[in-house]
Amino acid sequence: MKKYKKLKKNRIPQGVVDRLPNYLNCFVQLREDGMETVSSKKLGEITNINPAEIRRDLSYFGSYGKKGVGYNIEKMIKEFSHIVGSDRPHKIILIGAGNLGTAIASYEGLNKHGFYVAAIFDNNPKKVGKKIGKLKIKSIDSLIEYNKRNKIKIGIIAVPESAAQNTANLLVQAGVSIILNYAPTLISVPQKVHLHNTDPVKELLHTLYYFRERKL
Amino acid sequence: MKKYKKLKKNRIPQGVVDRLPNYLNCFVQLREDGMETVSSKKLGEITNINPAEIRRDLSYFGSYGKKGVGYNIEKMIKEFSHIVGSDRPHKIILIGAGNLGTAIASYEGLNKHGFYVAAIFDNNPKKVGKKIGKLKIKSIDSLIEYNKRNKIKIGIIAVPESAAQNTANLLVQAGVSIILNYAPTLISVPQKVHLHNTDPVKELLHTLYYFRERKL
Numbered sequence: 001m002k003k004y005k006k007l008k009k010n011r012i013p014q015g016v017v018d019r020l021p022n023y024l025n026c027f028v029q030l031r032e033d034g035m036e037t038v039s040s041k042k043l044g045e046i047t048n049i050n051p052a053e054i055r056r057d058l059s060y061f062g063s064y065g066k067k068g069v070g071y072n073i074e075k076m077i078k079e080f081s082h083i084v085g086s087d088r089p090h091k092i093i094l095i096g097a098g099n100l101g102t103a104i105a106s107y108e109g110l111n112k113h114g115f116y117v118a119a120i121f122d123n124n125p126k127k128v129g130k131k132i133g134k135l136k137i138k139s140i141d142s143l144i145e146y147n148k149r150n151k152i153k154i155g156i157i158a159v160p161e162s163a164a165q166n167t168a169n170l171l172v173q174a175g176v177s178i179i180l181n182y183a184p185t186l187i188s189v190p191q192k193v194h195l196h197n198t199d200p201v202k203e204l205l206h207t208l209y210y211f212r213e214r215k216l
Numbered sequence: 217m218k219k220y221k222k223l224k225k226n227r228i229p230q231g232v233v234d235r236l237p238n239y240l241n242c243f244v245q246l247r248e249d250g251m252e253t254v255s256s257k258k259l260g261e262i263t264n265i266n267p268a269e270i271r272r273d274l275s276y277f278g279s280y281g282k283k284g285v286g287y288n289i290e291k292m293i294k295e296f297s298h299i300v301g302s303d304r305p306h307k308i309i310l311i312g313a314g315n316l317g318t319a320i321a322s323y324e325g326l327n328k329h330g331f332y333v334a335a336i337f338d339n340n341p342k343k344v345g346k347k348i349g350k351l352k353i354k355s356i357d358s359l360i361e362y363n364k365r366n367k368i369k370i371g372i373i374a375v376p377e378s379a380a381q382n383t384a385n386l387l388v389q390a391g392v393s394i395i396l397n398y399a400p401t402l403i404s405v406p407q408k409v410h411l412h413n414t415d416p417v418k419e420l421l422h423t424l425y426y427f428r429e430r431k432l
Binding site for chain 2: 015018022026083092099180185186195207
């Protein structure tokens with residue numbers, strides 16, 4: 001407990017916070033591969049982060065790898081998932097039952113970290129009532145009523161660009177405080193809501209920069 | 217020209233490179249919204265990056281916003297897309313014609329940045345020959361032959377976890393040098409290949425950290 005109190009006082013730098021999910025993700029995958037320890041060098045190869053930076057980052061959490069042995073994967077997962085909060089299950093509301101929504105709902109990686117889609121909503125009457133996996137697609141009109149009862153805090157927007165802002169407004173109205181936006185457009189939300197815009201193009205632009213650097 | 221030569225000598229710090237796609241993406245969206253200039257404050261609100269950090273980052277590219285006016289959006293797009301290399305069209309090979317693959321192929325955001333999916337491959341005979349948009353799904357068996365002629369350098373993996381490593385091997389064999397992996401598993405590629413692992417869970421873990429910080 002003491003450690004986390006300390007963390008709160010001395011806020012972890014933004015850059016470290018940004019890399020934390022990478023590390024956790026990485027540790028979980030390595031555990032699946034049957035590994036028990038990992039060196040900062042190996043972590044560096046996987047994450048493309050400099051090993052010296054990794055050691056510095058991980059030291060913020062009071063974790064020092066043993067020389068020649070590396071970090072204990074199980075211990076790191078336990079610690080990091082506690083810090084992040086993914087050691088408890090987290091429900092998600094998903095808006096949009098198109099290809100992207102279906103891909104997200106059936107994404108193998110979510111459960112590994114304690115996330116699961118609890119409800120899917122769409123505005124297309126032809127989709128409402130159909131199933132994705134075990135979940136029946138609900139009408140978007142029932143969102144607010146649904147979340148009055150369920151009080152889910154995380155929402156994912158997987159709708160076309162033109163519908164993104166309205167969807168965000170509706171999620172906020174329904175009490176969602178974390179929004180992950182997959183639509184390739186900027187949306188605005190009240191200050192109290194944490195918005196994360198994400199799209200594959202950002203990753204592509206990133207790799208493209210390296211592409212150019214190497215003159216491939 | 218002089219500016220880019222200089223950039224090559226004084227390498228841009230990794231952190232700045234990591235944020236560059238965010239900026240470019242942001243500028244392109246703002247242009248679509250009809251804006252001509254943008255302040256670092258506004259950019260900060262959109263990207264969740266500290267305005268002071270934004271000004272420092274952008275100054276690496278010789279770009280200083282005018283006080284009270286901000287950055288010229290058109291100019292920044294031109295400059296950044298040139299640096300990144302997205303001012304020329306870039307073809308992509310997409311592997312996997314499931315929900316995720318279909319979502320990526322029909323993603324509105326790709327073309328905005330000069331990326332387009334040139335070919336889609338799948339190993340399911342039932343899918344081969346069917347169409348996603350205007351593209352006919354090709355058999356994975358024809359990938360190497362196809363890319364001997366087309367020499368596409370960017371590949372996206374949108375297959376289930378269990379098939380990801382084999383798919384990566386095949387892409388490398390076909391001459392692809394940038395791989396964007398959407399499967400929630402670690403894959404390894406030769407050093408000369410630039411691999412980017414991406415999945416929605418990373419974003420969720422990131423937001424979850426804020427979630428915890430705010431005790432929502």
